[in-house]
Amino acid sequence: MIDPPELSAVAEAVGDATRIRMLALLMEGRLLVAKELAFGTGISPSTATEHLRRLEKGRLLASSRQGRNKLFRLASPAVARMVESLMAVAAKPSSASHVPVPLREARYCYDHLAGRLGMGITDALVQSGRLTLRRDRFAVTAEGEAWFQDFGIELAPLRELRRHLAHRCLDWSERRDHLAGALGAALAARILELGWIVRERDSRVVHVTPAGQRGLRRHLGAT
16 A cells, blocks of 8 residues: 555645646656746746656656756656546547547657557557457467567566566547557567657657558558
């Protein structure tokens, strides 16, 4: 059990619209300075500093120094899952049609792929028998082990990381679970490395390249 004071500190940290918007901006997986977060949330830098202090106190943000700049990032993938879950809870069932098309088509959910692209890849892995569904996660089958190896992803090092291998993450626009965790992040990184997707600048949005369209169809049966 989590001690009530610790849980209360997290609740207090996220219990503000500005702080939630800051966390959402950092869902892009980038490191941002206080001024960038202030601009992105429409507040003054001095006000942003206080909000960031509260988020760090609640252990939702981590920071590092780069020269004179203090860079902020989400403290862990667990924080990203929390933010995505809050988005899913807040979204009305009928609101998916109002999600901007590029964001709904393909985006990063912190460090893994979401939207229709992420769901298409996840569905293809399940339907091909490379992943199976569990209560709160996906499991990699023997066929999946071989496929990920051939695709350039070593599973053994991922299993040694202090995070779930194949977490189920609720996609707030598609209202279904997509592949997250260490494997989801590694798969997204590999697809990016192959040039199958390109990231839109200063955005979570990604675009599938012509090579990506061919590769996804050939290797995954996904479009």
